[in-house]
Every structure is written in C-alpha cells, then in structure tokens.
Amino acid sequence: MYKFNSGLQSLSSTQSDTEVLAIALQQKNVDCDIEEFPETLSNSCEIEEQNNLAKSLSDRQLETLLSNLLKYGVLLASTVVLIGGILYLIRHGSEPVTYHFFQGEPSEFRSPSGVISAVLSGSRRGIIQLGLLLLIATPVLRVVISLLAFIWRREFIYVIVTLLVLASLTYSLVGAYY
Template sequence: MSQNRRNLSERQVELLVGNLLRYGVLLASSVVLFGGVLYLIYHGKETPNYQIFRGEPPAFRSPEGVATSALSGRRRGIIQLGLLLLIATPVARVAFSLLAFIRQRDITYIILTLIVLTGLIISFIGG
C-alpha cells in the first residue's frame, strides 16, 4: 500500500509540474501577444531608424521597473512582463520540485535541486 501511495504521489507531482510549465508558458505567451498587439496598434506604421542605437530604458532593467511599467499600461512593459513570466516559469518548476522532494524526504534530489535553484538565483542576481 505504501509503495502504491508513493507512486500516486509521484504521479501527482509530475502532473502538477507539467501543468505548471504548460500554463506558465501559455500565460507568458498570452501576455507577450497582448503587449505586442497593443504595441503594433500604436507603433506599427512607424519607420525604425537603425542608424541610432538606443539601449534599454532604465525602467526595464529590474523586475520592479518592468512590473511598474506594465501596470501603468506601457506596451513595452507588458511585453517585458510576459518575457519575465516566461523566464520565471522554469524557475518556479525547480522551486516546486524542491518542495515536492522535501515532502517525499528524498535527500539526494533535495540536494541536487537546491544546487540547481541556487545556480539559477545566482545567475539572476549576478546577471
């Protein structure tokens, strides 16, 4: 009975993780599409000037700035928010997997998942 219960629990975790990835990507894609459509409605007929390089505005250099920009209705902010959601989806998957392994008390996978999650967090902070 215990083994059957464990297999059911593992299967539930697999389904939850799969759904997390699926719906995370769908949400992120929808946000990017929405922002892109709004952007094209307002800027679609503009001719780009490729001779002048303009870097990313300061508002888009932090997650807080992106969220503020998106919540204020700026079209580029909405697109950037969708991209942040897309990046956050696999990170959330790793964090959720860590919680599942802690619940199952699987020390090997807890350690490995902590290493991966730490690497992801360091790359975001350092990058």
C-alpha cells in the same frame, strides 16, 4: 540454363533479350530461442506494471502539477507577449525605425518592480517585458516546487541536486545586475 556457385542460377532464353536471375538460398538449421521470447516479453511487461503500481498517488500528482505548471506557464507567458506585441504594433507599427545608433532598454524595464510599474502605467513594452518575465519564472517555479516536494519526502540527494540547479538559476538571473 547456366549454373553459378551452387545456389545462384541464371535463366536465359534465346528468344527474348531479358534474363531472369534466380537465387536459391540454402536453409540452415539454426538454434533459436523464439519460444522463450514471449516469456521474456511478458516478464518485462509485468515488471513495468509493478513499477507503475509502485508510484504513489503523490508521485503522480506531483508529475501532473509540474507538467501543468510548465504547460500553462508557457501558454500564459506567450499570451501576454502576444497581447503586448499587438498593442505595441497598433500604436507604434507605422513609425519609422532608426538603426543609426544602439539604444539599450530603459531603466524601468531592467527590474521586475520596474516592469510591474510600467504595466500598471499602461506601457505596451512593459506588457511584453512582463510576458518575458513570466516565461523566465515558469521553470524557476518548477525547480522551487520540486525542491519543496523533495524536502517533504526527505530525499536529500535530490534536495542537494535541486538546490544546485536553483543556485545556478539564481546566479544567472541576479548576476546580470552586478
């Protein structure tokens, strides 16, 4: 047996070709506050519980309303786009595509009223555009509902921030027309 650096030992046998290396670590006496850890953990859990209890019923209702709005809004928009896409492919799926020149969207699809009139006339592309409008309208509606909730609660800092978000959304949507 050979000794290396106090805690490191190598065991070797003359009969076999394998060596076994054993490392013995010295145990240090460390001052540790492991007994205080459960108290700290339970205190933080109590604080979290109190914060959850402090949320009023209207806060939870608003959170549920906004999450359902986003979830079902995206599902509705996706369903409308899927239906419109399937109907479009049934009618136009076998037509040859020409990519020789770029053709923009027809003017009837450039405004929400044009999209609605196209859908009412039975246009399949209009149905796809309606689904895209619903997808865009979902987060905008969420911001509007949040704004109304903040006004009702008189939380004016959040009202200002939400108005800034709504103004930037409106500018980005209306700015495309001008």
